[in-house]
Amino acid sequence: MAKTVCVVDDSSSMRQLVRMTLSGAGYDILEAVDGQDALEKLGARRVNLIISDVNMPRMDGISLVKALKQNAMHRFTPVLMLTTESEDAKKREGQAAGAKAWIVKPFKPDQLLAAVQKLIM
Amino acid sequence: MDVSEPGAGELTVVISEDLCIYEIAQLHDQLLPRLAGGQKIQLDLGAVAECDSAGLQWLLALRAWARSSGVTLSFEPLSDAVRELVDLCQVQSLLGLQTVIPADMGAC
Amino acid sequence: MLDDEQWRWLAETFISEAQELLQRAEMSLSDLEQDLQDVEAINSLFRAVHTLKGSAGILGVDFVVGFTHHYENLLVGVRDGDIPLDSALLHLCYRCLDRINHLIEAATGGLQDDPDPEATAILVRQLNEVQRSGADLPVAQDGQHQERGTFERVSPASDQRDQAWHISLRFDRELFRSGFDPASFLRYLGRLGQLTEVIYIADELPDDLADFDPEQCYFGLEINLLGDTTKADIEQVFEFLDDLATIRILPPESQLEDYIQLIRALPEDDHRLGEILVKAGLLTEKELQQGLNLQSAEQGRKLGEVVVDAQMVAPEAVQVALEKQSSVRERLGRAAYLKIASDKMDELINQVGELVIAAEGMRLAAQQSVQARISERAEELCRHVESIRESALRLRMVEIGETFNRFHRLIRETGDGLGKQVKLDIQGADTELDKTMVDRIYEPLVHLVRNAIDHGLESPERRLEVGKPEQGTVTLNAFHESGQIVIEVSDDGGGIDPDRILQKAIERDLVAPGADIDEQSVLQLIFHPGFSTAQTVTNISGRGVGMDSVRKDIDGLRGTIEIDNRPGRGCCFRIRLPLTLAIIEGFLVSVGEQYYVIPLELVTECIELPAHLAQKAEGYLELRGQALPYLALRHYFSIKGGAAERQSLVVVRQGNLSAGVLVDRLHGEIQTVIKPLGQLFQHLKGVGGATILGSGEVALILDIGSLLRQVCDQTDAGSDRLIAAMP
Missing domain, CATH: 1.20.120.160 (HPT domain)
Known part of the structure; x- marks a missing residue:
């Protein structure tokens, strides 16, 4: 059964990159433009992994993680955060909130795929 | 999860849910009260579509409990998902399963 | 080839x-x-x-x-x-x-x-x-070996085991809740190689299901991975597990040898142990960090122990890395020094010596020049030459510590042989002196140390009686003092009994009974050939070498030896040596046409005196109310011709002997490179070497030590006659 990854990013090109990389490897993709959108789209639909940007309008990545950890439907779902080098403080905040996996932008597609596969394979 | 008692002290547990972190606590809570008095328990995992490490660990915990309490516990049948993880973690003997050696590993 | x-x-x-x-x-x-x-x-x-x-x-x-x-x-x-x-x-x-x-x-x-x-x-x-x-003997097994023994027992694929990476994983209880599934890591690992064995460690699972929280992670994994990969690659698989797992990765045993080779082949930088292991791929950066953290938490433990105990690295590898480290350190230690064949060094010193002489000649010539510029330039040249000389001499300097350290064993053996407990105390080990000096000072020191143990230190019983610790102490000390090296050999024994020395000396006809000799002179008697006060002939002293050989050696080094006697508390032999043997600050004198150099440090004063006051070849002069033995060089070296109208007396002092040397003319200070005398002249008494002056003339360097002894002995022997002859 194909595993589903939800990608949350306000940049459509980033979502595109993630989609192309992962669907090529057999993953189903669910896209959301920000935290709020992700929570709505996820709803009662459980996915195997959530990949989220940190800085997004309406609801940022950290808030999303916090919300997911409070949500019985999604609290154990791994979250892979996409971050830049400059967001180290954010990273710690995110880790405290429960996002244990991080990948630093810019990344190459195979780096992303490797990170995803380590988490859900 | 469906628990039935085909005979005295016998228990058949059919699990049709996923054996994953999201389901495992609930399955555990449901099964725990039913185990009392069971002498021969069969866990039917044939319909388990997904199984993760938490699920496998639960099976091993049940097995450890059974052994220490003198209860006969068998896992029969196994779905492909469970079998895959059992093989991956090489816990056949820990679960009391017949060891199936993948062809590519050769004889031990 | x-x-x-x-x-x-x-x-x-x-x-x-x-x-x-x-x-x-x-x-x-x-x-x-x-x-x-x-x-x-x-x-x-x-x-x-x-x-x-x-x-x-x-x-x-x-x-x-x-x-x-x-x-x-x-x-x-x-x-x-x-x-x-x-x-x-x-x-x-x-x-x-x-x-x-x-x-x-x-x-x-x-x-x-x-x-x-x-x-x-x-x-x-x-x-x-x-x-x-x-x-x-039952071989003490350390924990590491036992651990690995366990792996060996549980793993069936023994032929593959030594080819396989071993990965040990222990998870945090919160692993599942944090969204991780070890199964994913296992599958991912499967891409790096073949998972030949996975051992599920279920020891932590509670027997009582009521205690079991199914959302917590209780298990661990021991994994053997067969594949051509690196430790860093394997570690990468677990990159997200930071705080949630303890991960140990051991390379295949068959590869251990390769790693060991790798360690040995690493570039020769002075790496710290951790860096060596990381470079070789045996330890990852992350593990090194953990190891260092562990190390700082457990004060006083070595990183090598920490990483082995934590099963990050096989002990053999750490051993090799440590050896690598120390060999690199040794090599670097050597690189900080440059090894030069001593003959090349001697050649350089010799040439620098020639340069010094040439410059000196230049300066003398320039002084006579009317052009002030030439004279100035010559002075400047001489200053540079002087600093070159100093640098060149420093090249030959070595620390005396190595020589001192050779005495640990001598002291133990000598002490054992005599039934005495002796401790060696070394001070001033970093004091530098000329390499040739170091080589030549060893023998006399051996003798003095043996003497200190044999004659100086009391028997253990006696020591206890007089309230000293049973174990005696021999101290070797070295330091610089006013342009000289001072080396002391002291003991905390009973000191020397001057009365006994005197008695022996009288017995041996070395001193006339009833002679009035001060204590230092009495003590110096022990340096007389054949003098021995040992009550019993011991193995140690029965080697046919007397203390006279010590003095001979020290004289040969243009040094002096004095005795600081503290009766009941011990004795200290103090050797004073010039900083170097090759070049001396000399004082140039002449008799007739012949030039002589007297080591400047031995000259205490120069007095001009009318010829008639010192007519004899040798004798005594009165100097400020003291009788001073003197020796006329003209007579000593049988130089033809009459004495000059006005003669000069150079008063020299070495150790506690003082005498005057009568010469025709004084020429002042001069830097002199000592050239050893050829075989022919080796037995020439009173001369220690020769040098070539700036003018090209040869000057003999006086061996003041032997001259002094000769003059004092002779004047002693005939003292009655000579003293009687004095006005």
Whole structure:
């Protein structure tokens, strides 16, 4: 059964990159433009992994993680955060909130795929 | 999860849910009260579509409990998902399963 | 192929290296004597012997290699704890070192074979016996070995095991809740190679299901991974597990040898242990960080121990890395120094000496020039030459510590032989002195140290009686004082009894009974040839060398020796040496046409005096109310011609002897390079060497020490006559 990854990013090109990389490897993709959108789209639909940007309008990545950890439907779902080098403080905040996996932008597609596969394979 | 008692002290547990972190606590809570008095328990995992490490660990915990309490516990049948993880973690003997050696590993 | 010159160079390097290594080995042994458990000393001993074997092998000195190999084997056993080290074994270690020393001497002498194969064979037999009996002893297994033993028991694919990476995983209870599934890591690992074994560690699972929280992670994994990968790649698989797992990755045992090779092949930088292991791929950066954290948490533990205990690295690898580290340190230590053949150094010093002379000549010539510019330039040139001279001389300076350290063993053996407990106290080990001086001071020091133990220190019983610690102390001290090196050999024994010395001297007709001699002169009598006050002839003193040989050696070094006697509390022999032997600050004098140089530091004053006051070849003069023996150089060297109208008296003093040297003219201070006299003139009395003056003329350098003794002895012997002759 194909595993589903939800990608949350306000940049459509980033979502595109993630989609192309992962669907090529057999993953189903669910896209959301920000935290709020992700929570709505996820709803009662459980996915195997959530990949989220940190800085997004309406609801940022950290808030999303916090919300997911409070949500019985999604609290154990791994979250892979996409971050830049400059967001180290954010990273710690995110880790405290429960996002244990991080990948630093810019990344190459195979780096992303490797990170995803380590988490859900 | 469906628990039935085909005979005295016998228990058949059919699990049709996923054996994953999201389901495992609930399955555990449901099964725990039913185990009392069971002498021969069969866990039917044939319909388990997904199984993760938490699920496998639960099976091993049940097995450890059974052994220490003198209860006969068998896992029969196994779905492909469970079998895959059992093989991956090489816990056949820990679960009391017949060891199936993948062809590519050769004889031990 | 190497040419002869290269071989010779290699051999010289080997010999000097071998000497260093033997010395280091000996120091390690004396450390072990203090503490048989001194791991660092055992390692250092092993390394020295190991390196020695290696370099002997390069030169193809097989008989050295062969024996050293046996010795090394024993040391491996000791190092690994298989053979317990006791004092008997330590003794054997000393003897082996002696044997190696002999063998190397033989090799140095050009021998192709062991000169005494029997002696070697006996030692080899003893070494083998120790190793056999050591092997029977229950071998202390450390935790690491037991751990690995467990792996071996549970793993069936034994033929693959030594080819496989071993990965050990222990998870945090919160692993599942944090969104991780170890199964994913396992599958991902499967892409790096074949998971030949996965051992599910379920020990932590509670038996009672009521205690079991199914959302918590209780298990661990031991994984054998067969594949061509790296430790860093494997670690990458678990990159997200940071705080949620303890991960240990051990390389395949079959590869351990490769890693060990890799460590050895690493560039020769002075890496810290951790860096070496990381570079070799045995330890990842992350593990190093954890190791360092652990280390700082557990004060006083070595990183090597920490990473081995934490199963990050196999102990063998750490061992090799440590050896690498220390060998690099040794090499770097050497790189900080430049090894130069001593003959090249001598040549340089010699040439610098010539330069000094030439510059001096230039200065003299310039002084006579009317052009002030030339004179100024000459002065400037001389200043530079002077600083070159100082730098050149500094090149020859070595620390005396190594020489001092050679005494640990001597003291132990001498003490044992005499039934005395002796402790060596070394001070001023970093004091520098001329290399040739260091070589030549050793023998006299040996004699003084033996003397201190034999005659100086009381028996243990006696020491206890007089309230001293049973163990006596011999102190070697060195320091610089007013342009000289002072070396002291002192003991805390009973000191010298001047009355007994005097009595002996009278018995031996060295002193007339009832003569009025001050205490220092009495003490100096022990340096008289053949003088010995030992009540019993001991092994130590029965070597046919008297204290006179000490004085001869010290004189040869243009030094002095004085005795600081503290009756009841001990005695201190204080040797004063010039900083260097090659160049001296001299005082130039002449008699007739002949020039002489007197070492400037020995000159106390110069007095002009009318010829009639000192007509005799030798005798006494009254100087400020004191009788001063003197010697006329004209007579001494049988120089023809009459004495000058006005003569000059150079008063020289060495040690506590003082005398006047009567010359025709004084020419002032001069820097002098000493040229040794040829064979022909070696026995010329009163002359220590020659030098060439700026003018091209040869000047003889006076051996003031021997002159002084001669003049004092002669005047002593005929003192009645001479004193009577005085006005």
